[in-house]
Amino acid sequence: MxxxxxxxxxxxxxxxxxxxxxxxxxxxxxxxxxxxxxxxxxxxxxxxxxxxxxxxxxxxxxxxxxxxxxxxxxxxxxxxxxxxxxxxxxxxxxxxxxxxxxxxxxxxxxxxxxxxxxAVQRAVLPQPPERIGPLRIAVRYEAAQEDAQIGGDLYAVQDTPYGVRCLIGDVRGKGLDAVETVTVLLGTFRDAADHEPTLSRLAARLERTLHREGERRAGLDTLEGFTTAVLAEFPPGGDAIRLLNRGHPPPLLLTADGSARFAEPSRNALPLGLGALVAGSDSNPDSDPVDTFPFPPGSVLLLHTDGVTEARDTAGGFYDPVAGLAGRCFDGPGELLDALVDAVHRHTGRRGSDDMALLAVTRSRTVAPVPSVPSVV
Structure with missing residues (x-):
C-alpha cells in the first residue's frame, strides 16, 4: 500500500x-x-x-x-x-x-x-560501495509504478584498472522487456569496464550487445530498441572526470562553493543501440566524443534519468535541478539525493510518470585513512 x-x-x-x-x-x-x-x-x-x-x-x-x-x-x-x-x-x-x-x-x-x-531489484541493481578511495557514492531508484520496484532505468559503479567507472541509463520501453535489457547491459558493463581502455570502446561494447539483443528479439525492438546512457570515468589520482553521453540528459556538476551546472556534451551522439545509423561507427570504436571536466575536492557529479528533468507540476512546468540545488551544501551524496527526491515529489505532488534513477559521486576533501593491518610474526 x-x-x-x-x-x-x-x-x-x-x-x-x-x-x-x-x-x-x-x-x-x-x-x-x-x-x-x-x-x-x-x-x-x-x-x-x-x-x-x-x-x-x-x-x-x-x-x-x-x-x-x-x-x-x-x-x-x-x-x-x-x-x-x-x-x-x-x-x-x-x-x-x-x-x-x-x-x-x-x-x-x-x-x-x-x-x-x-529481491529482483537488489539482484539486478546491487547497492554500490559507499566509498571507493576518495569517492563517496550514493544511489536512489524509484519506479513510476509504486508496486513495481524496478523498471527500465539502470545504474552501475565499478572500480577498474582505469579508475572508477559509472554507468546510468534509461531503456526505451517498460515492463519485463526493459528489465531484460537492463540485465544484459549491466552484465556487459561489469565485464567490459575492466578490459576496455577507453570510454569510447566501452560504449562500443555496449552498442554491440544491444545490437545482438535487438536481432534476437522480434517486432519493434529490432528497429526501435535503444538506451540513453552516460558513462563516467574517474581516473586514479586525477582532478578531472571523463564523460561520454549517448543521448541521455546531461549530468550535473556541483562544486564546493555551491555552484551547479549541467555537464553538456561537446557533441551530440545517438543513444546506444542506434549507432548503426551513423556511417563509419562500426569501423571506428573511438568515434564517440569523450569530454573532460574539472573535478576538484568537494565536487559532486549527479547522474540522473529523465524522471528528474521531465518531472512536471500541475501547471506543466518542468523541475529544474540546477535551480533547486544551486547554493546548497550537503553532508554527503546520500543527503543530496534525499533532498533531490523530496524536491521532485513536492514539485509533482507525488504524481511522477517516469522511473527515476539517481547516482551521486562526491570527491572528498580528504581521503579516509586505510586502517593498518598488524603484521603476523
Missing part, C-alpha cells in the same frame, strides 16, 4: 463507527416509520476493506445490536418486518467478514510479490 493510500485509510478508519452512531441517532430522533437500516448495513461493508477481522466482526455485531435495540424501543422487534430487517443486516455483516478475509489473502499475495520484486 502506497503512502497516499495509507493516509486515506488513517482518515476514514473511524467511518464505520460514525455510521453506526449516526444511524442510531437518526433512528432515535425520527418517527418509527423511518429506519436507518442502510447505515447499519453500510458500516460493516465499509469496515471490511479498512479494518482488521476483529474490528469487522465487532462492527457487524454493533450494527445488529443497534438495530435490535431500536426495534425493541419502538416495539417492532417481534414483527416480521423487524426480524427481516435484522436478518438482512446480519447477512450483510457475514458477507463483510468474508470480504475482509478475501482482501487479507490478496494483501498477503501482494506483499509476497513486492518482496520478490525487491
Amino acid at each position: 502506497g503512502r497516499a493510500e495509507q493516509d486515506v485509510v488513517r482518515r476514514v478508519r473511524f467511518l464505520p463507527a460514525a455510521l453506526l452512531l449516526g444511524g442510531a441517532a437518526l433512528d432515535w430522533v425520527t418517527p418509527p416509520e423511518f429506519s436507518a437500516t442502510a447505515l447499519y448495513s453500510v458500516a460493516p461493508m465499509v469496515a471490511a476493506p479498512l479494518l482488521s477481522l476483529r474490528a469487522t466482526v465487532l462492527t457487524g455485531i454493533g450494527a445488529c445490536a443497534a438495530d435490535a435495540a431500536l426495534l425493541a424501543h419502538f416495539g417492532f422487534l417481534g414483527d416480521a418486518g423487524g426480524m427481516t430487517e435484522l436478518a438482512s443486516i446480519a447477512s450483510i455483516s457475514v458477507v463483510a467478514v468474508v470480504i475482509n478475509r478475501l482482501l487479507h489473502i490478496r494483501d498477503l499475495r501482494v506483499r509476497s510479490a513486492r518482496g520478490i520484486a525487491a
